[in-house]
Amino acid sequence: MDKLCLFSYWRSSAAYRVRIGLNLKGLAYDIMPVHLLRDGGEQHAEAFREANPQGLVPVLQHGQRMLRQSMAILEYLDEMWPEPSLLPATARDRQRVRALAQAVACDIHPLNNLRVLQYFEREWGVPQAERDGWARHWIEDGFAAIEAMLHQHPSTGRYSDGDTPTMADCCLVPQVYNARRFGIDVAAYPTIARIEQACLALPEFDAARPENQPDAPAP
Numbered sequence: 001m002d003k004l005c006l007f008s009y010w011r012s013s014a015a016y017r018v019r020i021g022l023n024l025k026g027l028a029y030d031i032m033p034v035h036l037l038r039d040g041g042e043q044h045a046e047a048f049r050e051a052n053p054q055g056l057v058p059v060l061q062h063g064q065r066m067l068r069q070s071m072a073i074l075e076y077l078d079e080m081w082p083e084p085s086l087l088p089a090t091a092r093d094r095q096r097v098r099a100l101a102q103a104v105a106c107d108i109h110p111l112n113n114l115r116v117l118q119y120f121e122r123e124w125g126v127p128q129a130e131r132d133g134w135a136r137h138w139i140e141d142g143f144a145a146i147e148a149m150l151h152q153h154p155s156t157g158r159y160s161d162g163d164t165p166t167m168a169d170c171c172l173v174p175q176v177y178n179a180r181r182f183g184i185d186v187a188a189y190p191t192i193a194r195i196e197q198a199c200l201a202l203p204e205f206d207a208a209r210p211e212n213q214p215d216a217p218a219p
Helices: 013-024 046-051 070-080 091-111 114-124 128-150 167-181 190-200 203-208
Strands: 004-008 030-033 059-062 065-068
Touching: 004 013, 013 070, 013 091, 013 167, 013 203, 059 070, 065 070, 070 091, 070 167, 091 128, 091 167, 114 128, 128 167, 128 190, 167 190, 190 203
Parallel strands: 004 030
Antiparallel strands: 004 059, 059 065
16 A cells, blocks of 8 residues: 555644544554744745645645545545445435534634634734634534534434544544633533543544644643
């Protein structure tokens, strides 16, 4: 099999999603750290822009191919290595899992990621407290909706959909990590909190935690 190398930043929730997916598939991969803050952000360097013109992590290199966008990478992993699947068996359940995943990846995460908050500071001089308040608002708004989608739904099981981790969990767990960074009490979303704890009890999720990455700062 062609070698897998993940361009990643320890605290990037999008890279975190892909680390979980790779681990759930049981795939061996190397980490190529890209520090998003050092020297103005290594993602802006010309060498990295050749790997991803968007200047974003993650990028998964599979042999000579450069794969971009975390959700597309997770779908690629599922198509290349179908077992264990990151999506349920039926079209209806697959749609639900994709909807839960995209509620994070499309609606919550883009509003509170690093480049948005840096733009607020650089272009408009928005103070830290107000930037944090912006992030909290959109995370809390999104989590309220996701909690409603999960709570007492017949398809919700130990994890977001049934008793096997799916793409929805690959997205949810990193966003819960981000929520805590911004001081959000996740206990306000009991179904989300329960699912996160069930996921983190699995070695595949535990190994993907930010603090367990080779580029994480020493405690």
